[in-house]
Amino acid sequence: MKIACLQMNITFGDPEANYDRAANFLKKASDAGCELAVLPELWTTGYDLTRLDEIADKGAERAKSFLAHAAKMYGMHIVGGSVANDTGSGVKNTMIVVDKTGHVIHEYSKLHLFRLMNEEKYLIDGDSDGLFELAGEKMAGFICYDIRFPEWFRKQVLNGARILFVPAEWPLARLDHWRTLLIARAIENQAYVVACNRSGSDPDNQFAGHSIIVGPWGEVIAEAGESEEILIGDVDFKAIDEIRRRIPVFEDRRTAFY
Template sequence: MPDLTVSFIQTSLQWHDPAANWKELQRHIDEISVPTDLIVLPEMFTTGFSMDAEHLAETMDGPTVAWMRQLAAARNAVITGSIIIRDEAGQYYNRLLWVRPDGSLSYYNKRHLFSMAGEHTVYTAGNERLIEEWRGWRICPLVCYDLRFPVWSRNPMHEPYDLLLYVANWPASRRTAWMTLLRARAMENLAYTMGVNCVGIDGNSLAYAGDSALLDMRGEYLVEVGNQETGITRTLRRADLEAFRERFPALQDADPFELLQPSAEIERR
């Protein structure tokens, strides 16, 4: 099976300014000097982590989706990250978009909404995980606060994913949790794990420390970038993943359960 080359962009996000953020992200993407299979951007990469969905939301045929399609085609790579979306029914979502070079796309609506910031009062929670097959790899993309909930990140025993990734606006005040939980998710799921965060200070005066990282299935750092604005590209080795899982087949010993429906639906019955 082939290796997978992945890139991520860690940058400051201009508050409520999609055009400025497209320009800055485009600059970093243009600096990727080698072919890559996957380009990962932060959570709410056009606006910063905002609750002003009424004024900032786009539709699925809006300018950011068009921009992502253009980039994916130009780089022959999937591009992913989350933005604020309004659907046909007027519901708002913190939606991760998975845009392929041929223009087709999938999406994942953030499941765990951050009630401390009132995210649950503005956005609708998702209830389906996304696991994408891409160039021989199975990839599970999630969003920020999902990192704190290991059951939602759990690797299926029979068709495990190979790469787990989180796009985030994770504040500097909780950076210890970010770094600790990324390592835990990598180790417990025996998967390469990536966390892509932003830096700087947002319109609510929250500081972000970055700490974007790529870890192997042992929980060892392959890349950790601190708080600088940067783009990073690395190649994940399929043979290393398969050899480690063969030597340490912990997934086959996992407790056999699955989530059938969100707990809120059970409580209503």
């Protein structure tokens, strides 16, 4: 499966500009023959949390209809990053997944809110998991800070997830954590990790870019630089089975002890 991470810049608090940019990136991913495209975290608004009253998407309806339209037009699955989703009783940081026929097949809201960027003051946390199925394979979504919680990843992998998607707005200051944690999540779970970060900056942070596709052996299949880029890599599900046979981590777990 040919996958694209749409490592775009995000204009702070300006959904119109960001929808235009995302439309352009999605077209380019489709032109490149990609079967699935991934957007970054909060790609419609960025971290303009103090203006969520004005700019959060009610029920994420605009994002859903935009993503469904693009998916159908291009015949391409989309892991739609995440958007500020005004649920009516608080704003969630919600990932939307649409299949290539334009159906919304899953929503996942960020489980772990990141205090260092004041998320807990403006957002409410999710309460369900990110597991979904596309093209006959189980996959799961996580959002940014979630990568610091290996137990959350393990749970989804034990439930069958074989590609682990991570949209993010990860700051450049902790680029080494980003790479190390993502590679570790791939190695320990013997699964693909497809992580799409944003590029550029906002009033508080310079973001790292470095979207990355990591294979189940921990090998870096593709990695972006810091600037805007469409990162493309191939995922081969057979590699997962081969690696799990070589080192049978899942059979060797001592679940009586943990």
